[in-house]
Amino acid sequence: MLPNSVNTPLQGFRAFFTRLIDKQKMGDKRLKQALSIIRWLALAAILTFLIYRLSKIGWNSLYESRPTSVLFYLISVLMFMVMPIVDKINYFIMTGHNIPEGIKVFSRKQVFNEAIVSYAGETYLCPKLAALPGHDTRKALIAIKDNTLISALVSNTWTLVLILCVWWVGRSDILNEIWNLSPILNGVFGAFCCLLYLVSIVFFRKFMKRAFREIWRVAAIHGVRIIILAALQIAQWKSALPSEEISFWVMFLAVQTLVKRVPINGDLMFLSVALLLSGFLNGDGNTVTAMLVAAAAMNQIVQFAAFLLTSDVKSKSRESRPHYPLAEHAAAE
CATH class of the missing domain: 1.20.5 (Single alpha-helices involved in coiled-coils or other helix-helix interfaces)
Structure with missing residues (x-):
């Protein structure tokens, strides 16, 4: 003693x-x-x-100018479902297992990321991956890290391509307008994104411990996801404003992609920026604004519906389903 x-x-x-x-x-x-x-x-x-x-x-003016095409609203549902399907495929590639109720889990993850804040969904997903056979929290975090890095690299490359396309079609004036909204904030945010992009390229192999074949498969799926979402987004806008030229939609898409880099509700941020830019008001400004309002509102409705549909409902068969206390705790937080 x-x-x-x-x-x-x-x-x-x-x-x-x-x-x-x-x-x-x-x-x-x-x-x-x-x-x-x-x-x-x-x-x-x-x-x-x-x-x-x-x-x-004027709310009455916006209501009268709203999109009337059923396709416009249906596309919002299709766009929401793209990411959960892609996540289900990619995490199967990286873990070798299908997550029980995968579409439900990844749909809820999508709601957290889109409606709340970016990467909140990954916090919800981690315990689900850790509960897979042969996995723990460390392996779950590695899978999430790898998927996030690959997705970010592909998405940032796509953003650069869109910016070049905007310049190529002669609509660089809209980028100048975004810059003029807040040069200091845009400069700091742009420099930060460029630095992350360069670091992710230079140190990609040090960050990633997976085989190139697996990395390329996941990257290719993310690339297909981006192209599908871009096509659906342009199709949605085109259904509301069929007379606009392709340069207008490329400009729209570039601004939306840039704005969604901000880790807060992307749809509302995009609508806010759009209302500040005179370049968005070509032709009938009320029609353009009404289309953006309808799209943002529809996205929120789809996310809320998905949140309700993916919520756990008590039933007699619940005890027979897999039970993940850590995941439920994370979801509650």
Whole structure:
């Protein structure tokens, strides 16, 4: 047994580190709360701005100018389903297993990422992957990291291609307008994205421990996903405004892609930026605005419906289904 002269300092050190850990946990909790408050304040500010700008245009005018094509609203559902299907395929490639109720899980992940904040869905997905045979939290995080890096690299490359296309079709003026909205903020954000893009290219092999064949398969699927979504998006806009030229839709697509780099509700951010840009108001401005409002509203409705449809419902057969307490805890958070 240690003498009191030794035991007392050890107890003091133990108490000190215990208090330090407790403070760190409290700090993490407060940081999460602060980020949550900032996120909801940002969404509230966006909604307030949208209500103000749309009220100035006139709600009756927007309603009368709304898209009437059934295809316009159906495409919103098709666009939502693309990402869950792609995720199901890619995570099967990387884990070798199908996640139980995969489409349901990946649809809910999509809702978290689109309606709340980017990568919130990955937090929900991690325990689901960790529950697969031969997997744990570490392997789940590696799979998520690899898929995210590949997706980001492909998506950022696509963004650069779109920017070049906007310049090629002679609509670079719209990029200047976006820059003029907030040069400092756009400059910092653009520099940060470019730095991440360069780092991801230079250190890609150090970040990725997978075989090239597997990487290329996942990258190819993400590439197909981007092309399908772009085609569906242009088809949706075209169904509402069939008279517009292709350069107009390329410009639309480029701005939407750039705006969705911001990790907050992409649809509402895109609508907010669109209302600030005079370049969007070619022809009948009310028709363009009504189309954007209808698309954003429809996307929110689809996401809300998906959230309800993927919620766990108590039933007699629930006990027979796989039970993941960690995943349910993450979903509750």
